[in-house]
Amino acid sequence: MEEYRSKRDFRRTPEPIGGEVPSRGPGRIYVIQRHHASHLHYDLRLEKDGVLKSWAIPKEPPESPGIRRLAVQTEDHPIEYADFEGIIPEGMYGAGKVEIWDRGTYEPIEEGEDKWVFRINGERLRGEYCLIKLKGSGGKNWLFFKKKGG
Numbered sequence: 836m837e838e839y840r841s842k843r844d845f846r847r848t849p850e851p852i853g854g855e856v857p858s859r860g861p862g863r864i865y866v867i868q869r870h871h872a873s874h875l876h877y878d879l880r881l882e883k884d885g886v887l888k889s890w891a892i893p894k895e896p897p898e899s900p901g902i903r904r905l906a907v908q909t910e911d912h913p914i915e916y917a918d919f920e921g922i923i924p925e926g927m928y929g930a931g932k933v934e935i936w937d938r939g940t941y942e943p944i945e946e947g948e949d950k951w952v953f954r955i956n957g958e959r960l961r962g963e964y965c966l967i968k969l970k971g972s973g974g975k976n977w978l979f980f981k982k983k984g985g
């Protein structure tokens with residue numbers, strides 16, 4: 836969370852500072868925010884260990900198998916960020932409009948160092964999805980896709 840806070844001036848951005856927020860009942864939080872920053876992208880966030888693990892996806896996330904999207908891992912975000920929608924002011928980190936594109940819960944199936952498999956229960960995305968870490972990218976670049984038959 837240190838990296839998250841160090842990038843932002845909370846006197847000027849409406850984004851949450853983040854505190855000690857207990858988990859919100861059964862099912863881990865899943866959310867994708869559409870972020871109209873300098874380049875439109877989609878921020879995938881998955882609750883794990885009291886934070887939202889986060890990836891920026893440059894193109895629309897796939898609703899069916901056969902489409903693989905690059906997902907660039909970004910800094911952990913506070914749990915409260917799952918509800919955030921608003922405008923990050925110009926000159927701020929990530930300036931632009933943030934809106935919730937999909938939300939719900941997810942169930943982990945596999946959580947390895949280089950591979951996550953999980954079932955998304957969202958409004959747009961439903962079923963089994965994978966995140967696979969690409970080698971030689973400093974660990975930041977992953978592939979995000981829906982599993983066949985998932």
Ligand code: MN
Nearest residue numbers: 870878891929
């Ligand atoms: Mn973003």
